[in-house]
Amino acid sequence: MLRKSFKVLVTHPEVPRPAIDLLLQKCEVVVCNKIPPSREDTLNQIKGVDGVLWAHTDKVNGEVLDAAGKQLKVISTMTSGIDYVDIPTVKGRGVLLGNTPGAVSVCVAELAIGLMLAAGRRFHQGRRIIEQSTWETNHIDWMYGQEIRGSVVGFFGFGGIGQATAERLKPFGAKNIIYTTRRRLENEVKFGATHVDFEALLKTSDFIVVASPLTDQTREIFNDSAFDKMKKNCVFVNVGRGQIVDQDALIRALKTGKIFSAGLDVMTPEPLPPTNELMSLENCVVIPHLGTATFQTTTEMALVAAQNIINGLQGEPLPAGV
Numbered sequence: 001m002l003r004k005s006f007k008v009l010v011t012h013p014e015v016p017r018p019a020i021d022l023l024l025q026k027c028e029v030v031v032c033n034k035i036p037p038s039r040e041d042t043l044n045q046i047k048g049v050d051g052v053l054w055a056h057t058d059k060v061n062g063e064v065l066d067a068a069g070k071q072l073k074v075i076s077t078m079t080s081g082i083d084y085v086d087i088p089t090v091k092g093r094g095v096l097l098g099n100t101p102g103a104v105s106v107c108v109a110e111l112a113i114g115l116m117l118a119a120g121r122r123f124h125q126g127r128r129i130i131e132q133s134t135w136e137t138n139h140i141d142w143m144y145g146q147e148i149r150g151s152v153v154g155f156f157g158f159g160g161i162g163q164a165t166a167e168r169l170k171p172f173g174a175k176n177i178i179y180t181t182r183r184r185l186e187n188e189v190k191f192g193a194t195h196v197d198f199e200a201l202l203k204t205s206d207f208i209v210v211a212s213p214l215t216d217q218t219r220e221i222f223n224d225s226a227f228d229k230m231k232k233n234c235v236f237v238n239v240g241r242g243q244i245v246d247q248d249a250l251i252r253a254l255k256t257g258k259i260f261s262a263g264l265d266v267m268t269p270e271p272l273p274p275t276n277e278l279m280s281l282e283n284c285v286v287i288p289h290l291g292t293a294t295f296q297t298t299t300e301m302a303l304v305a306a307q308n309i310i311n312g313l314q315g316e317p318l319p320a321g322v
Contacts (some may be wrong), residue, residue, distance in 0.1 A: 006313050009046050012055035015078065016295070019053070019302030026310050027051070043067040051309040053078060053302075061086040061112040064095050074312025076305040079105045080161075080292075081241060082322060083214040097322040098308030101160055101268055107297035109164035111290060112209055113172075113241045116153075117265030118285045120207070120235045121145040122261065125282040144236050146206065146260055154205030155179040155221075157212025157240060158193065165209060166191040178204060202229040207237065211254070214241035222246060227253035234259045239291055242268035254281050265290040265291050 010020065011063045020255060023029045025119060029291045030049070034041050037056045046068045056059055056077045056201050065072060075090065076098035086120040090097050118124065122145045129135055129143075136142045151174050155162040158179035177193040178186075198221070201208065208230070212218050222236075223246040228234070236259055238245060247268050253259045261283040267276075270289055278284050308318045 007048065008051040008053065008309055008313075009042075009049045010053045010055060011042050011045075011058075015053065015055050016299040016302045018299055019306040022303060022306045023053070023309065027313070036037045051075070051219035051313055053305050053309055055302075055305075056082045058241050059084055059086070060090065061181070062089050065089065065095065074098065075307035076100075076312075076318070076320075078301050078305045081106075081213055083241060083243075085322075087322065096308075096312040096318060098146075098305065098312070098318040098320050099322055100304040100318060100320055102298040104292050104297060106162040107294055108161045108211075108239050108291040109168055111265060111287075112161070112165045112211065112237055113168055115237045115239070115265065115285060115287075116148060116207055116209070116235060117285075119237065119261040119263035120148065122283070124285045128282060138230065146233055147219060148174055148207065150175050151206035152204050153207045153209065154177045154201040155193075156201060156208060156210045156244075157181065158185060158188075158199075159211065160208065161239065162211040163187075163191060165211065166193060198226075202226055203231070205231060206231060208237045208242050210236075210238040210240040210244055212240045212244060214243050220244070220246040222250065224249040225250065227258050228295050230259050232257060232260065235260040237264075237266075238262070239265045242266040242270065251277050251281070254283050261285070265289055 008023050008027045008029050010029060010031045013031055023290055030042055030045055032045050039058055048069055050071055050073050052075045054075055054252060067197050072256040074096040080099060080101040081098050084142060122143055132229055147173060147278045153169060153174045158181050162179060178201060179193050180196060180198050180201045188195060222244060227249055250262060254262055265287050266289055278286055304320050308320055
């Protein structure tokens, strides 16, 4: 039985109420109330807590652990990606760490397919054509786009999000699903997927979906050299992290026709300034990191994070431990 004297900090006031209520059944809960979240406020409120539900993407590092104190037992982020967490420092201090990867897969997969369709079928350019009164009616070959049907869809990263996307692509009739990961996956047969190396992914794919975490190995792996190897009809979709892509190289590839189009839910920096060159490209669909932006998924993420904390305080394995 978890004693009520455990104290948990929730770092954002808009964490869905079901997660707060779950924590309140077991713990004393303190909620940071500033929007946007203030690091100074977080560091002040974190003193003496036993657990933290970290609900924004500010850095989790030694400064945070020092401010909390040695009694801190567990931190759970409310995100799948944790590139903002200094994992070696957290684990080196003996603090348990959780995140929420499983909760995001379906929601982000739906959005990835939406970006494949939007970028492949030129939704953004089509909207601009209507606004500019340049809608053509005289040419049969006007505004041709790229179909998923009969295409090779390549995944860079084939974890929960990649697999959920592949599952939902089956009715679209893609010809082949290929993927690049550090090692071949035992369940690839379930998705009709084939493991290939990075160069084969670049050269073969009609659609490339980036669904990988940001690491030292993946940072800016999509650079000029990578875009040079892609097919001219390739539709490039990123629902992973913006820094996986050399954004200047992507802009050059889109402007010079090295690739057909791009659909981006993540970019560098975030928020993206409206003056950024990506925003001026007709063959680039840009949306403001909406991957998990539904009430259903955000609530599921918050509940997983809360359960991670409860389990950690009870000395039990975290449902989604890092």
